[in-house]
Amino acid sequence: MVKPVIAIVGRPNVGKSTIFNRIVGERISIVEDVPGVTRDRIYSSGEWLSHDFNIIDTGGIDIGDEPFLEQIRQQAEIAMDEADVIIFLTNGREGVTPADEEVAKILYKTKKPVILGVNKIDNPEMRDQIYDFYTLGFGEPIPISGSHGLGIGDLLDAAAKYFPKTEETEYADDVIKFSLIGRPNVGKSSLVNAILGEERVIVSHIAGTTRDAIDTPYTYNGQKYSIIDTAGIRKKGKVYETTEKYSVLRALRAIERSDVVLVVLNAEEGIIEQDKKIAGYAHEAGRAVVIVVNKWDAVEKDEKTMKEFEQKIRDHFLFLDYAPIVFLSAKTKKRIHTLLPMINLASQNHSMRVETSVLNDIIMDAVAMNPTPTDKGKRLKIFYATQVSVKPPTFVIFVNEPELLHFSYERFLENRIRDAFGFEGTPIKIFARERK
Numbered sequence: 001m002v003k004p005v006i007a008i009v010g011r012p013n014v015g016k017s018t019i020f021n022r023i024v025g026e027r028i029s030i031v032e033d034v035p036g037v038t039r040d041r042i043y044s045s046g047e048w049l050s051h052d053f054n055i056i057d058t059g060g061i062d063i064g065d066e067p068f069l070e071q072i073r074q075q076a077e078i079a080m081d082e083a084d085v086i087i088f089l090t091n092g093r094e095g096v097t098p099a100d101e102e103v104a105k106i107l108y109k110t111k112k113p114v115i116l117g118v119n120k121i122d123n124p125e126m127r128d129q130i131y132d133f134y135t136l137g138f139g140e141p142i143p144i145s146g147s148h149g150l151g152i153g154d155l156l157d158a159a160a161k162y163f164p165k166t167e168e169t170e171y172a173d174d175v176i177k178f179s180l181i182g183r184p185n186v187g188k189s190s191l192v193n194a195i196l197g198e199e200r201v202i203v204s205h206i207a208g209t210t211r212d213a214i215d216t217p218y219t220y221n222g223q224k225y226s227i228i229d230t231a232g233i234r235k236k237g238k239v240y241e242t243t244e245k246y247s248v249l250r251a252l253r254a255i256e257r258s259d260v261v262l263v264v265l266n267a268e269e270g271i272i273e274q275d276k277k278i279a280g281y282a283h284e285a286g287r288a289v290v291i292v293v294n295k296w297d298a299v300e301k302d303e304k305t306m307k308e309f310e311q312k313i314r315d316h317f318l319f320l321d322y323a324p325i326v327f328l329s330a331k332t333k334k335r336i337h338t339l340l341p342m343i344n345l346a347s348q349n350h351s352m353r354v355e356t357s358v359l360n361d362i363i364m365d366a367v368a369m370n371p372t373p374t375d376k377g378k379r380l381k382i383f384y385a386t387q388v389s390v391k392p393p394t395f396v397i398f399v400n401e402p403e404l405l406h407f408s409y410e411r412f413l414e415n416r417i418r419d420a421f422g423f424e425g426t427p428i429k430i431f432a433r434e435r436k
């Protein structure tokens with residue numbers, strides 16, 4: 001199920017990030033602590049009654065050196081492009097300002113629903129201050145207080161009314177959905193063209209219901225695929241599309257809808273911090289990952305070059321040690337044929353189920369080889385392990401005390417499981433649970 005997207009817009013200091021944090025709540029702090037992954041607090045998921053949704057704080061999208069009004073204009077346009085519902089936030093303590101009017105003018109252009117929130121109404125006596133805001137032309141203003149957590153439910157009720165009823169394209173289980181992520185100019189769109197080449201049959205382009213996400217389904221060698229968000233990959237031109245946070249946002253959306261994520265690097269330029277960030281998102285989302293080194297034609301090579309580059313990747317992307325690496329050129333099409341088999345492999349492993357009895361044999365052998373750790377005189381006891389889900393493969397290990405399963409021992413067990421079953425191209429998750 002694709003979640004609807006809410007975007008918050010408004011001039012600086014009205015309380016956008018306060019409201020964003022209120023809505024996403026603890027969610028943001030429970031993400032696993034992956035070294036090298038920096039979080040941008042601009043995009044997260046939220047929940048309201050029976051609805052799951054994603055939410056964007058456009059105020060967190062830094063548009064570089066542009067003047068103030070240009071920044072908020074671009075942020076509002078991002079909201080109009082990306083969201084199903086827009087929350088237009090204002091400050092009840094300051095009344096309607098010229099900058100609010102500017103935002104309103106931009107939002108008049110959209111057909112998407114806009115909900116007007118008036119923030120900083122910290123107590124009931126202040127409610128009269130919302131009436132001014134009718135002049136903005138977005139109907140009834142909703143009084144809220146981000147710092148006191150008041151009215152947030154009303155705001156989300158109003159937003160949820162507009163969540164699209166028709167679900168976006170659902171694919172059958174036998175379709176491998178993959179996306180290409182990477183910073184601008186690494187060659188994502190060239191790669192899509194190279195993959196699609198003439199001999200592949202493109203079934204049709206499928207447009208999302210409300211957003212401009214366009215997937216490209218096709219079949220090759222009897223396997224069905226869909227390239228997720230081809231439009232986002234190809235779309236170019238608007239100024240803000242070159243901003244880092246915008247591409248991160250777009251990538252997160254594509255990752256969420258994919259089985260396999262191709263992390264595309266530019267061989268000519270090597271690896272930079274932004275590549276690590278983008279790769280970190282794919283890992284955190286639990287998707288299968290293939291690392292693609294593009295523009296391999298443009299690199300001067302000898303017999304050691306590939307090994308050295310591979311080592312560099314391994315050093316930089318410690319958390320992606322399971323991801324296979326493919327070197328290729330979208331331009332000359334050299335080694336392009338190696339990519340789809342890797343995508344197939346990663347996808348198969350991502351949804352692989354292992355037999356419980358074999359799994360337990362592996363775990364017990366592991367324990368015999370390397371005894372479980374002790375802490376304050378207590379030893380971890382493992383009773384039983386089972387695979388509880390796929391995409392990614394997730395295991396639960398029943399133990400005497402979950403806290404005794406330290407990271408290093410968990411890592412050891414993960415490696416034993418990987419040695420036994422493969423799982424190349426997919427993260428796996430292990431949880432310890434107390435046996436009752």
Ligand code: GDP
Nearest residue numbers: 012013014015016017018059120145146147148
């Ligand atoms: P943004 O620039 O729109 O993201 O605004 P922030 O969320 O950073 O908030 C700007 C300032 O307003 C901060 O000092 C917040 O503590 C304050 N603020 C946010 N919400 C409220 C509120 O409901 N009441 C009051 N009194 N202050 C608030």
Ligand code: GDP
Nearest residue numbers: 184185186187188189190294295298329330331
């Ligand atoms: P995107 O922004 O990631 O979609 O990148 P593009 O596909 O638009 O490619 C950016 C630039 O890199 C274009 O000028 C391409 O012609 C060039 N390019 C893409 N793939 C290759 C490649 O394999 N080798 C070389 N030498 N150039 C490439």
